[in-house]
Amino acid sequence: MASGFGFHGGVPRCFAFWQEFSKCYAQSDTPSQCRPHADDYLECLHHTNEIARAKAIKAEFVRKAEHQAHEGRKAADILADGVIVGVGLIQRSGEGQGK
Structure with missing residues (x-):
């Protein structure tokens, strides 16, 4: 995700979650307020909840x-x-x- 491009070009699949997290992180006073956004982004990347289910x-x-x-x-x-x-x-x- 470092380059901002997906594997086959274009927008990566988790880019929308990353934007929500980064917007929250920039606007919040404490990073703990953005924990749900971070969890969504990490789930998109690693599919841990989906695999467990x-x-x-x-x-x-x-x-x-x-x-x-x-x-x-x-x-x-x-x-x-x-x-x-x-x-x-x-x-x-x-x-x-x-x-």
Whole structure:
């Protein structure tokens, strides 16, 4: 950002945040007043909050997938214990007579 030009020429992506921060810093009495502007600029540069949010979403997705796999494994174990499950191809006596 030292030159003021983006990677492919023109205005860099975070230049607007930098202008807001520098304007605030020039007009304020204490630098702590400009902390929100500095945070916005640093987020634009490094994407720390965005990365943390993406990691949290991925962790939740993995947790749910593991839970579903565990529940599926329980159902498969029940079926593997010898319980006969009908698929509805053959009607047994007493089934379907009310139709």
